[in-house]
Amino acid sequence: MSYGTLARWERVSPARRPSAARSAPTRPHLVVAAMGCAGGMVMLDQTVVAVALDPVARSLGFTTFAMHAVVLVYSLAMAAFTPVGGMASRRFGLLRTFRCGTAVFMVASGLCGLAPGGDAAEAYLLTARAVQGMGAALMLPVATTLIADVYEERERGRALAVYAGLAQILFVMGPVVGAVLVVFFGWRSVFLVNVPVGALTLWVIGRARVRKEAGSGTLTVGQPLAVILSLGLLVWGLYQCGVWGVTDPRTLTALVMGTLGLALTVRFLLRSPEPLVDLRLLLIRPYAVEVALTFLVQAAQLIVVVHGTLFLRQALHLSLPAIGTALIPLVASLTTGTFLSGYLLDRFRSIRVPVLLGLTAATSGAVACSAALPTGEYRWLVPGMILAGLGMGLPVPALSAEMMRAVPAARRPDASVVRQTFRQLGGAIGLASAGAVVLAINGDAADRAGIVSAGATPGAFVVASCALGVALLLAAVALPKRGATAPPDTP
Known part of the structure; x- marks a missing residue:
């Protein structure tokens, strides 16, 4: 075939090309790159937005309550919609669900960056953040499954490690990236930067040529709605404890109705032939213990990242570039611990080694930070940050x-x-609990000004220390004594 003939063939419409050309093989490395970009956006959001919280509050006139809610509604939306992401992937396929989630996250990020000033600012930004969390919930549950589907078993572990590594690198870069963006382009840029990254993710996954699988299963409205309403009411009531007080009738009503709604939702899910989320898996004892430990660790981690960042900015009055540098001991040690975890598990063949070692270090680090915060000196925080992050x-x-x-x-x-x-x-629950304690300690004037006082921040770290302490006790009592957990033969 001559060069001219080949060039003309390449310009032919895809519909007129031979079928072999239309069914080009999947490019697994591009799948990993796309998943890494997606996971990186979500990981980056945790640290970048934390750095931008104080500038956001000052620019839009947010109270401390609203400032916390910028992170809280995002985490709550992710928790409530993650099961919806699983249901959507079964109904529409992994690829379509991932693309939809990326597009939603990208558009919602752009809307966050365009938040107006004035009285409408709070409702607007919190709504956009909730939609952003929905998009993340559609992306994350399918990412590892997509990678597993396009790699052979012998290469799968390395591919998943690369994916996790990309996300962790962006997590470490988050404080510095957030500080640079806010200083040079304003706080809106921490949201707007997701638009080109999201567009790049969609372009890369399109170039990866992942085959679209046929969907199966059904979508229901009742189950997602029940989960969203019950979780939202419970977390809102928990957070309001710091505003209204624990014994206030409004607080008790919200907590009781949220708890009752959640109990009815659980019953609803357990009785459903096609549940939104299969809670019957929690009847497998080792799995249930490990889920509970993950819950407690995530509760503490979000508290430390958000309230640690606010303390550096509002109590120590560090500049944004200085905050980016000051958070490096925390996020770098956290990433180091993540990579060491697999090595320790393989080396000792026991989950107790990385988990008990980590939770002991994390609890000690959180307690050390709680004790160092009242000194108002950054140098005394560093050892606790390193221990807590690594743990x-x-x-x-x-x-x-x-x-x-x-x-x-x-x-x-x-x-x-x-x-x-x-x-x-x-x-979400960890941040709501810490927020309630902080609001209860914080003065009214500080609340209205969107400032967490130096005296209130240790309360948040005490909550994180308690969560890690409970996790350590649970791990010591409930984790298997020897070896790794073996998969059961029956559900």
Whole structure:
């Protein structure tokens, strides 16, 4: 075939090309790149937005309540919609669900960056953040499954490690990236930067040539609505404890109705032949213990990242570039712990080693930070930050691996959805609990000004220390004494 003929053939419409050309092989490395971009956006959001919270509050005139809610509604939306992401992937396929989630996240990020000033600012930004969390919930549950589907088993572990590594690198870069963006382009840029990254993700996954699988299953409205309303009411009531007081009738009404609604929702899900999230997996004891530990670690991690960042900015009055540098000991040690976790699990063949070692370090670090905060000196915070970060990084990868071992192979996709749901719910409940304590300690004038006082921040770290302490006690009592968890033969 001559060069001219080949060039003309390349310009022919795809519909007129031979079928062999239309069914080009999948490019697995591009799938990993796309998933890394998506996971990186979500990981980056945790640290970048934390750095931008004070500028956002000052620019839009937010109270402390609204400032916390910028992170809280995002985490809560992720927790509530992660099961919806699992249901959508079964109904429409993994690829369509991932593309939809990326597009929603990208558009919602752009809307966050365009938040207006004035009285409408709070409702507008919180709504956009909730939609952003919905998009993340559609992306994350399918990312690892997509990678697993396009790689052979012998290459799968390395591919998943590369994916996790890309996300972790962006997580570490988050404080510095957030500080640079806010200083040079304003706080809106921390949201707007997701638009080109999201567009790049969609372009890369399109070039990856992933085959579209036929969907199966059904979509229901009742189950998602019940989950969203019950979780939202419970978390809102928990957070309002700091505003109204624990014994206030409004607080008690919200907590009782949220708890009752959640109990009825659980009953609804357990009785459904096609549940939104398969809670019956929690009847497998090792899996249930590992889910509970993941919940508690995520609760503490979000508290430390958000309230630690606010303390550096509002109590120590560090500049934004200085905050980016000051957070490096925390996020770098957290990433180091994440990578060490798998090595320790393989080396000792026991989940107890990385989990107990990590939770001991994390609890000690959180307590050390709680004690150092009243001094108002950054240097005394560094040892606690390193211990807490390293300790919180160690348990989660080992727990993730063992959770997948603890369930039958056929139920692992559902187990992944349950794990992600409880992990994000842990972050939301942890942040709501710490926020309630901070609001109860904080003065009214500080609340109205959107400032967390130096005296209130230790309360948030005490909540994180308690969550890690409970996790350590649970791990010591309930984790298997020897070896790794073996997958059961029956559900």
